[in-house]
Amino acid sequence: MIWIVGNKGMLGSELSQILENRGIECVGTDKDVDILDPMALVAFAANKDISLIVNCAAYTAVDKAENEESLALRLNAEGPANLAALAVKRHAGFIHISTDYVFDGEGSVPYKENDPVAPLGAYGRTKAEGEKRIQAIDPDAIIIRTAWLYGQYGKNFVSTMLGLMNGKSELSVVADQYGSPTWAHDLAEAICAIADRTAPTAGIYHFTGEGTTTWYEFACEIQRLGLEFGVLTTPCKVKAITTDLYPTKAKRPAYSVLAKDKIKEAFGIYPPEWRDSLRKYFESIYQVKTGGEG
Numbered sequence: 171m172i173w174i175v176g177n178k179g180m181l182g183s184e185l186s187q188i189l190e191n192r193g194i195e196c197v198g199t200d201k202d203v204d205i206l207d208p209m210a211l212v213a214f215a216a217n218k219d220i221s222l223i224v225n226c227a228a229y230t231a232v233d234k235a236e237n238e239e240s241l242a243l244r245l246n247a248e249g250p251a252n253l254a255a256l257a258v259k260r261h262a263g264f265i266h267i268s269t270d271y272v273f274d275g276e277g278s279v280p281y282k283e284n285d286p287v288a289p290l291g292a293y294g295r296t297k298a299e300g301e302k303r304i305q306a307i308d309p310d311a312i313i314i315r316t317a318w319l320y321g322q323y324g325k326n327f328v329s330t331m332l333g334l335m336n337g338k339s340e341l342s343v344v345a346d347q348y349g350s351p352t353w354a355h356d357l358a359e360a361i362c363a364i365a366d367r368t369a370p371t372a373g374i375y376h377f378t379g380e381g382t383t384t385w386y387e388f389a390c391e392i393q394r395l396g397l398e399f400g401v402l403t404t405p406c407k408v409k410a411i412t413t414d415l416y417p418t419k420a421k422r423p424a425y426s427v428l429a430k431d432k433i434k435e436a437f438g439i440y441p442p443e444w445r446d447s448l449r450k451y452f453e454s455i456y457q458v459k460t461g462g463e464g
């Protein structure tokens with residue numbers, strides 16, 4: 171049985187739905203079983219034949235984390251460590267999700283799994299600490315770093331852009347941060363493929379959509395599809411700006427593209443192109459606008 175921790179979040183919901191659709195035995199918990207409460211975790215797992223724990227729970231508010239680093243640290247490091255310890259005790263597999271924000275973004279070629287981490291902000295620091303603690307407790311754990319996640323079950327860049335584009339005639343979007351948008355559904359599929367393997371290969375893996383873009387280009391593509399699918403009725407002027415014109419509490423990496431060769435070689439998982447996935451995401455939610463009557 172697979173235990174999805176954080177099953178009400180964006181990724182956890184997506185994963186739950188795929189497993190349920192496939193009839194794979196799973197259970198899900200969210201804040202009802204607090205990852206900070208080891209006794210609650212043990213009690214929940216008791217009398218269940220848990221073969222794999224997938225941790226999708228996290229503190230994900232990147233800017234807020236700057237003022238709440240100790241809470242973020244508890245949720246992104248202490249909680250995952252509790253789960254890793256339980257996985258070891260129960261001889262269960264453990265898959266944990268981490269982030270591109272563990273890197274400083276000073277690079278100009280895709281980051282490999284063993285490149286040194288150097289987070290710029292509190293969120294990245296707490297996620298990097300989580301990776302470290304998990305690996306110290308459970309050498310068999312699999313950690314998947316992902317980036318720029320969007321999906322139908324949570325607030326994210328796609329939903330935010332569509333909301334803003336609906337109400338504004340002009341919008342400024344940062345065009346000097348590079349990364350790879352990732353559909354939560356694709357990541358959930360990758361997790362399923364890894365879960366399917368009887369002899370998982372421990373360690374850190376990168377998974378994002380294939381290809382590199384900027385938030386600006388991502389926003390333009392969202393608008394193009396939004397108009398095509400009838401989610402938007404009128405175009406909004408999207409202006410490219412530099413990061414210094416859009417100050418945020420947490421500093422973001424300028425370049426956080428992740429190399430995905432390792433997950434391809436180890437598991438035969440080939441992430442789809444980000445533009446193809448974004449189209450599929452729209453297709454999965456919205457009807458294509460039809461030409462006219464008759």
Ligand SMILES: NC(=O)c1ccc[n+]([C@@H]2O[C@H](COP(=O)([O-])OP(=O)(O)OC[C@H]3O[C@@H](n4cnc5c(N)ncnc54)[C@H](OP(=O)(O)O)[C@@H]3O)[C@@H](O)[C@H]2O)c1
Nearest residue numbers: 176178179180181200201204205227228230267269316319
């Ligand atoms: N979103 C991105 O762009 C992105 C990018 C890179 C990596 N990631 C990583 O991907 C993973 C999934 O992200 P996501 O966007 O799906 O996250 P999410 O939507 O924020 O989901 C996290 C879930 O964990 C729950 N949770 C919070 N505290 C908990 C606790 N003490 N015990 C149990 N559950 C708790 C949350 O509940 P509440 O919502 O009620 O707090 C939420 O349902 C995370 O590890 C994240 O760091 C995300």
